Amino acid sequence: MSTSTAEPLIVVDLETFGCVLRSESRTGLCRIEIYKDEDDVPRKNPSKIISVEQVSNLQTNLERKDITLCMFGETVTFGCTSRADLDDWTTLRPTLGIICGSGLGGIADELESAQVIPYHEIDGFPECTVPGHAGNLVFGLLSGVRTICMQGRLHLYEGHPAWLVTMPIRMMKLLGVKTLIVTNAAGGLNDTFTRGDIMIVKDHINLAGMAGLNPLVGPNEEKFGPRFPNMTTAYDRDLRKLARETAIELGFTDHLKEGVYLHLSGPNYETPSESRFLRMCGADAVGMSTAPEVVVARHAEMKILGISLITNMVITENDSDKTPPDHKEVMETATMRAKNLQLLVKTIAGRLQDQ
Numbered sequence: 213m214s215t216s217t218a219e220p221l222i223v224v225d226l227e228t229f230g231c232v233l234r235s236e237s238r239t240g241l242c243r244i245e246i247y248k249d250e251d252d253v254p255r256k257n258p259s260k261i262i263s264v265e266q267v268s269n270l271q272t273n274l275e276r277k278d279i280t281l282c283m284f285g286e287t288v289t290f291g292c293t294s295r296a297d298l299d300d301w302t303t304l305r306p307t308l309g310i311i312c313g314s315g316l317g318g319i320a321d322e323l324e325s326a327q328v329i330p331y332h333e334i335d336g337f338p339e340c341t342v343p344g345h346a347g348n349l350v351f352g353l354l355s356g357v358r359t360i361c362m363q364g365r366l367h368l369y370e371g372h373p374a375w376l377v378t379m380p381i382r383m384m385k386l387l388g389v390k391t392l393i394v395t396n397a398a399g400g401l402n403d404t405f406t407r408g409d410i411m412i413v414k415d416h417i418n419l420a421g422m423a424g425l426n427p428l429v430g431p432n433e434e435k436f437g438p439r440f441p442n443m444t445t446a447y448d449r450d451l452r453k454l455a456r457e458t459a460i461e462l463g464f465t466d467h468l469k470e471g472v473y474l475h476l477s478g479p480n481y482e483t484p485s486e487s488r489f490l491r492m493c494g495a496d497a498v499g500m501s502t503a504p505e506v507v508v509a510r511h512a513e514m515k516i517l518g519i520s521l522i523t524n525m526v527i528t529e530n531d532s533d534k535t536p537p538d539h540k541e542v543m544e545t546a547t548m549r550a551k552n553l554q555l556l557v558k559t560i561a562g563r564l565q566d567q
């Protein structure tokens with residue numbers, strides 16, 4: 213990456229390329245420059261300035277790394293330049309998107325005829341740095357539904373800006389995804405909860421977003437949604453009902469909960485005073501993901517189901533003798549409940565057609 217301060221030469225929206233396996237600016241708008249060769253890229257001297265139509269015509273002829281997208285002053289070269297590139301990996305166009313939370317990547321293993329694309333094979337796609345997040349896009353059929361699964365998600369605490377954390381949601385939207393199932397590991401704040409509970413998310417408090425880390429900050433890209441999107445029905449009522457009924461049918465009644473998820477940027481776990489504060493805010497569980505993705509997905513009018521696995525209970529008393537949460541406990545609980553969650557998500561997927 214290098215810094216560019218020049219004004220955009222041409223502004224095109226990404227759909228012009230018809231390629232979705234490519235990152236995008238937070239506005240969805242990019243400057244496109246064609247360089248003579250890769251060595252030229254950091255020096256902002258495009259050898260050729262081309263029109264949008266020319267880009268469209270060129271797209272199937274371009275080699276990987278031929279196109280550089282200049283986004284908000286950053287120059288990033290992406291590898292996938294045309295729909296033909298995407299088709300090299302998969303021709304499946306999913307309608308269901310799934311994001312696997314910490315230790316819950318096994319959901320992707322349920323996909324039939326799976327095509328796995330490691331993030332690191334997509335030039336410019338951010339890497340997953342967290343244990344328990346494999347870092348693959350998995351395309352396949354889940355209970356017969358065309359699905360794309362993020363086996364490993366991106367978090368603010370990894371240092372990614374909010375727009376980049378949520379970039380895969382817009383990628384999914386461009387691929388044709390209509391319904392998004394977001395899973396996560398979370399700490400239980402509600403004292404009727406216990407470790408291992410499955411919480412259907414009925415709403416969220418995007419505390420990190422309220423503090424400025426909102427992925428929609430910046431120029432609005434009307435193509436995806438309005439400037440001031442509505443969040444009153446962020447977590448779809450029908451999907452929640454479907455999830456509840458399915459969980460009960462599968463016999464998960466004892467550890468089935470419904471509640472409000474609160475998003476913090478992390479990476480540290482909460483102090484007892486913070487935990488008491490979050491509880492007073494009306495949150496039932498706290499975690500370091502999900503809300504940014506949901507905000508961007510709702511902006512783009514996707515239907516969303518959120519499922520939290522309560523991997524630990526947070527500590528609300530100072531000087532407590534209880535063992536404080538750590539990533540090991542989170543992963544152990546995720547492993548303990550992984551099969552249940554996989555079955556739940558798979559069964560829900562199979563019933564989506566009835567929605």
Ligand code: HPA
Binds near residue numbers: 398482498500523537
């Ligand atoms: N706090 C924040 N995030 C989490 C927790 C927690 O206790 N458990 C899993 N993710």
